[in-house]
Amino acid sequence: MRLNFQLEKEARGSRARAGVFTTAHGPVLTPTFMAVGTHATVKSQTVDHLKAAGSTVLLANTYHLLLRPGPEVFRKLGGIHRFMNWDGPVLTDSGGFQIFSLPHSRKMNEEGATFQSYVDGKMHLLSPEVSIAMQRAIDSDIMMALDQCVPSTVDREEAHTAMELTHRWAKRSLEARGDSKQALFGIVQGACFEDLREKSAETLTRMPFDGFAVGGLAVGESKELRDKFCETTASLLPRNLPRYLMGVGTPIDLLEAVHRGIDMFDCIIPSSLAKRGAVFTSHGRLQLRREIYKFSESALDPECPCSTCKNYSRAYLHHLHKADETLGWTLLTYHNLTFYHRLMREMREEILNNSFSSYYESKKLLLERSDNTSPAIIHRPRVRRHQLGDYEVHVSDTGFHSIRQISSGEVMHPAIDPLHEAHQLYVEQPRLEAQLRLSTPDPLIIWDVGLGAATNAMAAIRCYESISEEGAVRPLRIISFERDLHSLALALKFPSKFRHLRHAAPQDLLKEGVWQSPSLPLRWELVKGNFLETLELADAPDLIYYDPFSPKT
Numbered sequence: 001m002r003l004n005f006q007l008e009k010e011a012r013g014s015r016a017r018a019g020v021f022t023t024a025h026g027p028v029l030t031p032t033f034m035a036v037g038t039h040a041t042v043k044s045q046t047v048d049h050l051k052a053a054g055s056t057v058l059l060a061n062t063y064h065l066l067l068r069p070g071p072e073v074f075r076k077l078g079g080i081h082r083f084m085n086w087d088g089p090v091l092t093d094s095g096g097f098q099i100f101s102l103p104h105s106r107k108m109n110e111e112g113a114t115f116q117s118y119v120d121g122k123m124h125l126l127s128p129e130v131s132i133a134m135q136r137a138i139d140s141d142i143m144m145a146l147d148q149c150v151p152s153t154v155d156r157e158e159a160h161t162a163m164e165l166t167h168r169w170a171k172r173s174l175e176a177r178g179d180s181k182q183a184l185f186g187i188v189q190g191a192c193f194e195d196l197r198e199k200s201a202e203t204l205t206r207m208p209f210d211g212f213a214v215g216g217l218a219v220g221e222s223k224e225l226r227d228k229f230c231e232t233t234a235s236l237l238p239r240n241l242p243r244y245l246m247g248v249g250t251p252i253d254l255l256e257a258v259h260r261g262i263d264m265f266d267c268i269i270p271s272s273l274a275k276r277g278a279v280f281t282s283h284g285r286l287q288l289r290r291e292i293y294k295f296s297e298s299a300l301d302p303e304c305p306c307s308t309c310k311n312y313s314r315a316y317l318h319h320l321h322k323a324d325e326t327l328g329w330t331l332l333t334y335h336n337l338t339f340y341h342r343l344m345r346e347m348r349e350e351i352l353n354n355s356f357s358s359y360y361e362s363k364k365l366l367l368e369r370s371d372n373t374s375p376a377i378i379h380r381p382r383v384r385r386h387q388l389g390d391y392e393v394h395v396s397d398t399g400f401h402s403i404r405q406i407s408s409g410e411v412m413h414p415a416i417d418p419l420h421e422a423h424q425l426y427v428e429q430p431r432l433e434a435q436l437r438l439s440t441p442d443p444l445i446i447w448d449v450g451l452g453a454a455t456n457a458m459a460a461i462r463c464y465e466s467i468s469e470e471g472a473v474r475p476l477r478i479i480s481f482e483r484d485l486h487s488l489a490l491a492l493k494f495p496s497k498f499r500h501l502r503h504a505a506p507q508d509l510l511k512e513g514v515w516q517s518p519s520l521p522l523r524w525e526l527v528k529g530n531f532l533e534t535l536e537l538a539d540a541p542d543l544i545y546y547d548p549f550s551p552k553t
Helices: 047-053 062-067 073-075 078-082 095-100 128-138 156-177 192-206 225-237 252-260 268-273 307-311 314-322 328-352 356-365 419-430 434-437 453-467 486-491 504-512 531-537
Strands: 004-010 015-022 025-032 032-037 056-062 089-091 106-108 113-116 123-126 140-144 183-187 212-214 244-247 266-269 278-279 284-287 391-395 402-406 444-448 478-482 514-516 524-530 543-546
Touching: 004 328, 015 328, 025 032, 025 314, 032 268, 032 328, 032 524, 056 062, 062 089, 062 095, 073 078, 073 128, 078 089, 089 128, 089 266, 123 128, 123 183, 123 444, 156 183, 156 192, 183 192, 183 307, 212 419, 225 252, 225 278, 244 478, 252 356, 266 486, 266 504, 268 284, 268 328, 278 328, 307 328, 314 328, 328 356, 391 486, 402 486, 419 434, 444 453, 453 478, 453 504, 453 524, 453 543, 478 531, 486 504, 504 524, 524 531
Parallel strands: 032 056, 032 266, 056 089, 089 140, 140 183, 183 212, 212 244, 244 266, 444 478, 444 543, 478 524
Antiparallel strands: 004 015, 015 025, 106 113, 113 123, 278 284, 391 402, 514 524
16 A cells, blocks of 8 residues: 555544554654645645644645646646645545536536636536546645535435446546556545445445545534444444545534544635634634724633744734734634644544543533633623514624524525625626626626625626726626515615625615616616516526525525
């Protein structure tokens, strides 16, 4: 085997394990967390930051690097290590998750996935052979076989079909590796069906992989199901090879998965939450947007050795976050990565010392705490509910604001910051900029079905105004349909919480039913009433924005 994995210790009263494997760029001690460097960089961090935080192995994204800068750059420059000046090990994912996350922008068949590049609009085929060829060009230490990931909540037939395709692609990935010295991991699928997980593990472990990943989790299932199928799948994998849980997670997720026998992890959470002002500390999770930190001279975490905690107060970090300064993101990400790597080292030491079981029970309580539950905060401000009609302002655990429908309990844009989600789904995904730059006098017409708090429509307007500064663009008409305007009216009361509404357009739309840009061929119209009864009142669309509630609602 290329990695020569050595199992050093298994914990008493737990499935937790400590091990080590060797790559061309050095050893990796397990359990380990891999910082995610999607575009050959971990967001907001330099290589020196990563090393100081304790990073020993990084993850890079094959799909994104295939599109930019492309395989030719890596072949010419001698691989990713020289390209990004990182001398430690690198693992590359196969692109399978990106196929999963673009369900409306790709076509799947036995050969692979055909999709349109978000960089230049060209069509690409991502097959097992293309994925491995790209990973060979990147020259990562560990490659991943291409798999078909499906939501963990799919029915059994769909899960079975995806699993069988994953097995056929796994065989092709091994064949495509040829004589490369890079290690290659297979990915166990099967959604939340025990018999499919057993079959997938049985099939893949007969193939000469150098390690195995648990795929298809953290994609829709509950935490309880994730823990259950993590343990089930890990127990089916060879004892003498590394086990990797993909895309997970929070510190408590890592603790639970190590307890269940997992060795390797990756996740964007340390940087993505840091960007929103959330950090993990020895006393629980803190949200630095909160006003209680405005005058705090305390260190972020007195027990943390990182330079953020040594040199900056909570008050300053609170200020940087509120001012949306990039330095704040950099310092908080650096701290979070330091916290993650310290946690992994702690767990490894406890396993080697035969004390992991007691450590697990006590650490779990600490990792579940936050500054909403910490006993150190005695005087908690009373939370005031802001509501109008059937809607209220909702604050997520990570600090962004959304609108919640009271009767159904559904939250608009519940998973990530609404501004980021709207941009990804309704600007990037339909390649809105490219469509607006087409040389035509005909307006681009967008139907915004379900205006809500106007997040999606405003993403389009902001995009239009931004690119119009660079040159001529075609006219744009946005037609929003809505039967209950209370959600927009409520959000407009709190422009500090809903930054996308700091614009004249939403106010005019609510008052007049239309907004016309004073300087651009940009018009926004409101059609009030039930969509099915009013859709014929509007001109036919080029794009439809539709952001539905869950199937339950």
